[in-house]
Amino acid sequence: MKITNPSKAFILLVGLISVVVLMALGKVSTEAGMPVVSAVVFYGIGNGVAARSGVPVEPVIGKRRGDTE
Secondary structure, eight states: OOOSOHHHHHHHHHHHHHHHHHHHHTSSOHHHHHHHHHHHHHHHHHHHHHHHTTOOOOOSSOOOTTOOO
């Protein structure tokens, strides 16, 4: 496996760890935390599959519309 977008992978990892830690500490209920965990995991999987199959993938952070270099 090769991580081609380390910043996106880092954001997903931090989000996943944060929600799991908050759930473990009891600050976020399981009913509220599990959908977030599922969304983060499946976004990462879906984004990787789309990029691998040649479908254009939007970056997590990019230029706003109308911005020039």
